[in-house]
Amino acid sequence: MRVLLVEDDDDLSTRIAAALRAENFVVDIAKNGEDALHAGVEELFDAAVLDLGLPKIDGVAVLKGWREKGRSLPVLVLTAREGWPDKVASFKAGADDFVTKPFRIEELVLRLRALVRRSAGHASSHIVCGGLQFDVQLGSFELDGLPLKLTALEWRVLSCLMLRAENVVDRAELIERVYDRNAEVDSNSIEVIVARLRKKIGAQFIETVRGRGYMLTSQVSS
Incomplete structure (x- = not known):
């Protein structure tokens, strides 16, 4: 399972990537919205973990760009923003799930696996x-x-x-x-x-x- 991790916080991205790799995920990291938009369009991923507060292009715009280009990969939005409008904007842009910081990495792994499973057409785990x-x-x-x-x-x-x-x-x-x-x-x-x-x-x-x-x-x- 290959995941695109879009997070500009170096410490957090390192910890998430290490945890995912320990669970056999292949992880590519993008640290700004411009790189994330390009990677999500040009490369093949089973899922993406997408922060909203990104340099250059914000996460919602990145997600809209992926969907406009026909990319249907499941997207788990990861953000420190707790406001309902941000969640609404993310889901309207095409998000599949939403996790608010701080969070448990174990939960992130489970949610990612569920997204990949459902996107492959499997109702049961x-x-x-x-x-x-x-x-x-x-x-x-x-x-x-x-x-x-x-x-x-x-x-x-x-x-x-x-x-x-x-x-x-x-x-x-x-x-x-x-x-x-x-x-x-x-x-x-x-x-x-x-x-x-x-x-x-x-x-x-x-x-x-x-x-x-x-x-x-x-x-x-x-």
Whole structure:
């Protein structure tokens, strides 16, 4: 899961980013509205955490700009402003959720996971594909009722496939969602991660769709 964190307070952005990365999120940081507007339009994110009080362009204008450009990523507005008019303006601009500072980072993580899950079309926090189960809120996987141990990269790939189970996920999309923008990515890195996942959950459950990417499926062909 890749998140755009838009926050100009260095200490707060560092703490939030560290907490999200500890939960296997890929985090890109923008510290002003101009950079945030560009990143949200040009790059692929599962969600955004957006402060309202930003330099250059304020958060509400950034959000309006994303929506005007057709970007539907779920947005969690984060602000020190407590007034009802600010909340109304945020929701009218296209916000999906709202958290007022100070807040617990654990709550932010849970709200983000819920936004990503709902944006992928899942009403329940428990997603099942064959013997594989993903608890989105806890961030945990089980296979046939037993905990599944995954590396951070394996978790990111499998969560992306799980949220879109029975649908093809493009290889390029996987790369964008799994690595930060400054990461050095080997040409066969996704193939290596998928190979490791196949050993852990069963090769038959991850199909290679030639020329496109991969699909997690419970429809095992005979």
